[in-house]
Amino acid sequence: MESTIDINSPLDANSEQFRFVKDDLEKTSSNKSIYWIMPFFHIPAYTIPSGERIETLLPTELATVTSFDDLRNTYQPLFDKYGIKIVLQAHAHNYQRTYPILYNSKNPSSPIVTSTNNETHNNPSGEIYLTVGTGGRDLHVFVGPTPPYIHTRQDTLHGFLSLQFAGNGSTVTGRFYANDLTKPIDQFTIIK
Numbered sequence: 001m002e003s004t005i006d007i008n009s010p011l012d013a014n015s016e017q018f019r020f021v022k023d024d025l026e027k028t029s030s031n032k033s034i035y036w037i038m039p040f041f042h043i044p045a046y047t048i049p050s051g052e053r054i055e056t057l058l059p060t061e062l063a064t065v066t067s068f069d070d071l072r073n074t075y076q077p078l079f080d081k082y083g084i085k086i087v088l089q090a091h092a093h094n095y096q097r098t099y100p101i102l103y104n105s106k107n108p109s110s111p112i113v114t115s116t117n118n119e120t121h122n123n124p125s126g127e128i129y130l131t132v133g134t135g136g137r138d139l140h141v142f143v144g145p146t147p148p149y150i151h152t153r154q155d156t157l158h159g160f161l162s163l164q165f166a167g168n169g170s171t172v173t174g175r176f177y178a179n180d181l182t183k184p185i186d187q188f189t190i191i192k
Contacts, residue, residue: 029082034124036086040088042090044092048147048154076103089129089131098130118151122191139158140155
């Protein structure tokens with residue numbers, strides 16, 4: 001199941017959208033026939049500094065988003081509570097994958113890394129945040145250091161992410177491919 005968070009709507013915990021997302025996560029996470037809930041949104045909650053900047057958002061987006069932090073600080077505690085494992089985000093024109101991370105209320109910009117396995121995660125605590133902005137426009141080159149919660153980064157090749165489900169839906173394998181390569185550049189598996 002996918003849950004889209006609209007960055008053009010208020011993001012705060014008193015907003016109609018927050019109540020909707022919270023109710024939706026509560027309902028779907030208790031349904032045992034739904035293995036995967038993957039929220040997605042346009043701005044990244046976690047990102048390596050690159051060619052994108054918040055100033056590049058549309059005026060309507062800026063009206064409701066004061067920083068990337070607002071999205072992370074409001075919604076990641078919900079994702080932690082309801083056992084979300086994958087979050088898809090955009091805006092940066094590159095590829096990034098975090099380790100599984102939990103919200104750190106004492107230092108929100110430094111999430112808690114719960115597993116440093118390279119490829120396989122057995123029911124990890126926290127979410128893997130994926131930025132897949134490599135679909136065709138000019139890529140954003142990384143301009144800052146790689147934070148310790150980032151597992152993989154790639155800013156030179158256009159490509160796509162494939163998610164394949166197995167084990168009656170209990171396992172997902174993600175592979176990032178460059179457009180002209182047959183071997184994945186990045187791969188991870190989550191087993192619930």
